[in-house]
Structure formats: C-alpha cells, structure tokens
Amino acid sequence: xxxxxxxxxxxxxxxxxxxxxLTGVGVVFFDKGVEEPALLxxxxxxxxxxxxxxxxxxxxxxxxxxGADPDGSPATVWLACSIGLTVLGAALGPWLAFIxxxxxxxxxxxxxxxxxxxxxxxxxxxxxxxxxxxxxxxxPPLRQAEVAAAPRAGGQDR
Amino acid sequence: MTTAMPLRAPIGSRRRATLLEVLSSTDHxxxxxxxxxxxxxxxxxxxxxxxxxxxxxxxxGLQFLSDHTYxxxxxxxxxxxxxxxxxxxxxxxGLYFVPLQLGAARLLWPRLALGGYWLTLAGxxxxxxxxxxxxxxxxxGWTAFFPLSDAGTSPGIGPDFWVLGVILATLxxxxxxVSLLGTLVRLRAPGMTMLRMPLFAWSELVTxxxxxxxxxxxxxxxTLLYLERQGVAIYSSAPxxxxxxxxxxxxxxxxxVYVVFFPLVGVVGETIATFxxxxxxxxxxxxxxxxxxxxxxxxxxxxxxxxxxxVSNKYFSLTSTILLVPAGIEYFGFLATMAGxxxxxxxxxxxxxxxxxxxxxxxxTGIMVASPPLDYHVHDSYFVVAHFHYxxxxxxxxxxxxxxxxxxxxxxxxxxxxxWAKASFVLIFAGALLTFLPMFFLxxxxxxxxxxxxxxxxxxxxxxxxxxxxxxxxxxxxxxxLVNVMRSLRLGAPAGPxxxxxxxxxxATPSPPPRHNFAALPPVRSHTPLFDLREQGRDPLHELGLRxxxxxxxxxxxxxGNDGAEVPA
Numbered sequence: 001x002x003x004x005x006x007x008x009x010x011x012x013x014x015x016x017x018x019x020x021x022l023t024g025v026g027v028v029f030f031d032k033g034v035e036e037p038a039l040l041x042x043x044x045x046x047x048x049x050x051x052x053x054x055x056x057x058x059x060x061x062x063x064x065x066x067g068a069d070p071d072g073s074p075a076t077v078w079l080a081c082s083i084g085l086t087v088l089g090a091a092l093g094p095w096l097a098f099i100x101x102x103x104x105x106x107x108x109x110x111x112x113x114x115x116x117x118x119x120x121x122x123x124x125x126x127x128x129x130x131x132x133x134x135x136x137x138x139x140p141p142l143r144q145a146e147v148a149a150a151p152r153a154g155g156q157d158r
Numbered sequence: 159m160t161t162a163m164p165l166r167a168p169i170g171s172r173r174r175a176t177l178l179e180v181l182s183s184t185d186h187x188x189x190x191x192x193x194x195x196x197x198x199x200x201x202x203x204x205x206x207x208x209x210x211x212x213x214x215x216x217x218x219g220l221q222f223l224s225d226h227t228y229x230x231x232x233x234x235x236x237x238x239x240x241x242x243x244x245x246x247x248x249x250x251x252g253l254y255f256v257p258l259q260l261g262a263a264r265l266l267w268p269r270l271a272l273g274g275y276w277l278t279l280a281g282x283x284x285x286x287x288x289x290x291x292x293x294x295x296x297x298x299g300w301t302a303f304f305p306l307s308d309a310g311t312s313p314g315i316g317p318d319f320w321v322l323g324v325i326l327a328t329l330x331x332x333x334x335x336v337s338l339l340g341t342l343v344r345l346r347a348p349g350m351t352m353l354r355m356p357l358f359a360w361s362e363l364v365t366x367x368x369x370x371x372x373x374x375x376x377x378x379x380x381t382l383l384y385l386e387r388q389g390v391a392i393y394s395s396a397p398x399x400x401x402x403x404x405x406x407x408x409x410x411x412x413x414x415v416y417v418v419f420f421p422l423v424g425v426v427g428e429t430i431a432t433f434x435x436x437x438x439x440x441x442x443x444x445x446x447x448x449x450x451x452x453x454x455x456x457x458x459x460x461x462x463x464x465x466x467x468x469v470s471n472k473y474f475s476l477t478s479t480i481l482l483v484p485a486g487i488e489y490f491g492f493l494a495t496m497a498g499x500x501x502x503x504x505x506x507x508x509x510x511x512x513x514x515x516x517x518x519x520x521x522x523t524g525i526m527v528a529s530p531p532l533d534y535h536v537h538d539s540y541f542v543v544a545h546f547h548y549x550x551x552x553x554x555x556x557x558x559x560x561x562x563x564x565x566x567x568x569x570x571x572x573x574x575x576x577x578w579a580k581a582s583f584v585l586i587f588a589g590a591l592l593t594f595l596p597m598f599f600l601x602x603x604x605x606x607x608x609x610x611x612x613x614x615x616x617x618x619x620x621x622x623x624x625x626x627x628x629x630x631x632x633x634x635x636x637x638x639x640l641v642n643v644m645r646s647l648r649l650g651a652p653a654g655p656x657x658x659x660x661x662x663x664x665x666a667t668p669s670p671p672p673r674h675n676f677a678a679l680p681p682v683r684s685h686t687p688l689f690d691l692r693e694q695g696r697d698p699l700h701e702l703g704l705r706x707x708x709x710x711x712x713x714x715x716x717x718x719g720n721d722g723a724e725v726p727a
Contacts, residue, residue: 008343011352011449015367018453022477026457029473033398035405036470040457043371050370054343071673072182073269080273084280084326090384091318111269 012051019044070118075110082107184268185673186341190254191569193275193334197247200282202636204238207231209633212593216626218614228610229297234286236300237320241327242282244418244554246275249334249369251561252362252421254569256338258664259356261347261682263674266340270333277330285323288316296320299608301411302383304403308394309387321384328373328380328410335369338362347663349682353445356662356685357431357438360445361424364452365417371456372413379406401468408459415549416455419517420448422557423488426510429564430492432658433507434499437686444491451484464530465537471530478528485521489514505579506564506658509556512587516552520545523598538608541601547594559586559639566643567657571669572650578642585635592628596621655704661686666702678702 023041030036082103089097180188211231214223223231253271257264265271288295293314298306302321305311342363346355355363383403386392393399431438438444458481460474492514501507523545527533536542567573600621605612612618656665665688667676680687680698691698698704 014449015453022457026473029470032468032470039409043456046371069184069264069268072179073184073272074182076269076273077182077276080276087322087326088284091315091322
C-alpha cells in the first residue's frame, strides 16, 4: 500500500544544481583540455536527468515495504560468481570465459525463475504449489491509516 | 490512544539457518553483516601488510623485505583498504541500518545488494590471485598510474588480475549503492519525508550520489587500462594519455575518500546527539552542508594532479579550499550538540570524539595541500601519507569503530564490555597519533613515500621508529577490540531494544531485529521520532510493546535467537 506523496527528487535537484554551478564556475578557469568540464558537467547532467525521471514517475513511498522478497536468492549468488568467472576468463583464456558465460546464462534463468515465482506469490497463486519457500515471506503490512490517527509527537518538524 | 501499529505477520521460524541460507539471504541485515564482516577481514589483511611495512621501515637498512615485495605490499595495502575494505564497509553499514532507520521492512532490489557483495568478494579474490602468479602482485600502487601500469613496465598476469579485480569490486559496490539509493527513495516509513530522514540516512544518500557518478568513471578507466595492457593502444595513442588516465582515476579517486567518510559523519553525528541527550544541533543546515560538501568534493579531483601542471590549478585550489565551509558547518554541529548536552562518555562517544579530533588534523592539513605551492613541496612525500591517513584512519576507521560500538548491541543483542572498549580506544587513539604525526615531519623534511629504505638523515630514524611503535600500538588496540567483540558475542550483557536511549527508528525494534524489522512503528514527525516521544514524557519501548521482549541473543533463526517473538520477561 502507498502513503501520501513524499517526493524524493529535491535532493537530486539540489545536488545537480550544485554540480552545475561548480561546472559553471569552472568554465572561467578550465583551460587544460576537455576532461575537466566533461567529467564534472557530465555528472551534473546525469544527476539532473535522474531527478527529472524521478519527478516524472512521481512514485510515492511504499508504506509496508511491499512485495514478497525471497528469503534467499541462490541464483543471484550463482550469477555473480559466474560473472566473476567470465571476467577472469579475460585474463586466463577463452575456455574460462565460455564456462563463465554458460554459467551466467543459467544464473540469469535462475533469477528469472525466482522473479516469476515472486510475482506469482504476490498474486497469491503459489500458496499450495511448493514454490512458496522460494517466494519467501511477506513483510508485515503496516497500515497508514493507523499512523495518521496517531497523536502528533513532537508537534512539528524540527 | 494508539501510537503504534500492531504486528500482523509472523516474523520467522526458530530453525537454525544453513550456511547457504546465510550466504544467499536477501535480508538486508544479513547482506550488511556479510559485507561488513568480509570487509573487516580484508582490513585485517591490509593492516597486516601495513605492520610488515612499518617493521621494515623501523630502522634504515633492515631490508628483510625485497624491494619487489615491499612494492607489492604497499600496492595491495592501498588497494585492499580502498576497494575491499573502506568502500564495502560503509556500504555494508548502510545496507544494515538504512532500512532500519527508514522504518522499512527490507531493501529495494535486494538481489543487487546480494550480487554486489559477491562481485566485491570475487574482485578481492581475483586481485589477490596476483600473488600466485610468476611475477607476483602489481607494484604500481593502488592508483595504477599509466604508463607505470602498462604491459611493458608492469608485465605479467598479476597486474591483469589486479585490474580485473578492481573492476569486479567496484561494480559490486556500485550495485550495492544503487540498492541503497532505491531504498532511500522508495521505502521510507509513513510520515518520513526526506527532511525527516536521520542524519545517517542523509549521509548515505549523499554517499550514494557520489558512488553513482564517480564509480562508473573508474570502471571505464580500468576497462580501458585492461585493453591497453592487452595491446589496444588507448592511453598510449592519446596526446596526453597518462593525464587522461589520471583524470578518469581521480574523478573516482578523490570522491571515494568522501564516500568512505560521509556515512561515518552521519554515524558520529547521531552518536554525539544520542550521548549528549539532545537533538543534533542545526540538523537542516547540516543536511544542506552534506549536500554541498559532497558536490564540492566531486570537483576537487584535480588537486591530486597539481604537480603535473596539466590541470587548472587555480580552479582546483579554489574548490579544495572552499571545502572548509561545509566541513566547518558539520564540525560546528558536532561541537554545538555537545556544548548544550549532558554528555555520557560511553565507548561510542569516545570513538566519536576521537573521530572529530583526528579528522580535524587530516582536514586542516588537507587545506595545506590544497595550495599548489605547498603541494609542490610535499608532493609524493610522507606528509601526504600522514595527511590521508589522518583522514582515512581518523575518519573512516574511527567512524567505523564508533558505528560498531554504537550499533553492536542492536545487531547482536549484546553489549560490548566497556572496560575493553575504553582500553582499545586509548591504544588505537594514542597509536594513531604516534604513527602518523611523525610522518608530517618526515614529509616536510623530504622523505619520499613508497620507499623500502631510507638514509639515516636528520631525525628520520627516530621518527620512523616512533611511527613503527605507534603502528604496533594500534595493532594491540585492535587485538583488544577483537577480544572484546568475541567475548561479548558470548558473554556480553543483554542489550534490550534500546540500550542508549536512541533517537531514531532502529531502536524501535528488538535487538537483533527480526526478519522484517518492525512489529510497530511510532509516528514520524521529525528526524528523531523516539526522542519526540521521550520529550513528551512517554516511554517509546512501552508504547511500541517492546518492554515485553526479553533481551535478545544471536541472529534470528540461529541458536539462542528469539526470532523477535514475545518471550515472558
């Protein structure tokens, strides 16, 4: 369930504006190549784009933490280790890269299976199908209404 | 009148978790603990390397290490401390405590955090695999400056392993940071606006900003370096390839110093507020200063390159000096909070004060090296080593020790022994001063860094001997700390949910917290919801139903754990 809208993008905007100002000041000084303005300006643009996307989605806060995360995800561990092997294959030879690549595909399939089970569990479809353990437990559903009814503590923002 | 939301779901079973379940858990607390414990193991390995180097430098001419081995050691010491210890550990602390502080039941995208942990671990193992190769581990320092790191100057597969290891570890840390960012944006408790997030959560937010903007640049830089080493002319074909490499590296390399520092500013701020029994002074201004501080710290990377004369020295000197302003605001906040409070000098507070004092030395000497003329004088000398160890040891290590002493009861359900904690504080604090202060004098007298031997000039022998004695004093302090941790895990007094009368939401749940963290949440009207209740003369633990909880044992589901279930007192 969702609470009232509490936008998260303002800190992104503030940070992006700070970076933009620093880039702007830098334009006066930068005289040794393109790396300086490119790196700093690029970071500013990146964070401002992120802020814009956040503002566009206007996602509100999830009150209950939502969803049914699995208690464990062995497929994720498998996937991460296989990515490690694939990267190591760059130094040790294609044979290891191929093994790692194959394991990565298996890992991706495993994660996809977990996600599918998780979505199904979210719809309550797996209650008796033996996949419930994969889908994990739901967090306690905290109800916002009760919070709203609670007395104000501290009176106001400090 | 109801102030808390009741528990509606089962918390978990009493079955002991298997190793596979622990290692593949998506519970943010387990991922955070895994990340922190693994990072601390790397810290011990990196620390052992430091002790070996200090022993080598205790007197001139000892030479029980070859030059090659010494170079390997300082390279792997720096690499371990940054890539495998400092960055992962601050993210690990965030993974554990940010959801708790936000009143969330979980992490957003926990698979990213879990996968990130394993990638970081894999990166460390690959990096260290270099020791098993014919030419050994790399000798080019944790910065791997080009062309020192090219295949001609640093041949062999060991440096290749190092580059790949850095890529994996950095990728892992970035994924963990993305998971944290999503949690901060999406999973705050009802009533928790951005400005009602606690200081630690804010400090993690600005840290994550820096990670997502700085770390990908290192990934690009290291990937290009790897290709260069395989014969693809990238840096070597560019007009100023070595400078381009340094830009890419330091755009990560300077912010990372703040990445490993900011979260601990938040921890120290909260510790000081809790043990001063008042709210953090100037909270909103401090939050703004954190944003400003982190933004400016993205713009100072060029001061590492003053001596190349290939960067805009005036600009980077200006921005590096301006850092004083937000840093000063934060220090003012620390001091003003203490000034108006009734201070309890428990061990977390002592480590927090140690952080404030030691980082002050690092910060002030940072202003010195922000001036190009002074930087030219001390560049590549022991002065710089002393400066950054005051920031990293004083900031990161003391901040981490503050966090451990503050949150150990929450994570384990047991209190650390105060006598052991205070003994370790005295040893580590005194050891830090004794180790790193002499390095300022060594550096200003011209002793270069990264040397395995030196001439018995001036007072160099005495100063180096003092530094070595200090290093072993630090070592003894960490021994005391480890003994305390091991002992307290079994014999420590039960902590209960809120041993310090904390101010933020992580104290509104049993210790250690159950799988989904909270049975009930207090209303959030400020960044200190528990303090608000106490200020009204109400008992948060009573109102949240936590008085009924027996003090907890080890982690939920493991032997002795109480699973967060109610136990008769």
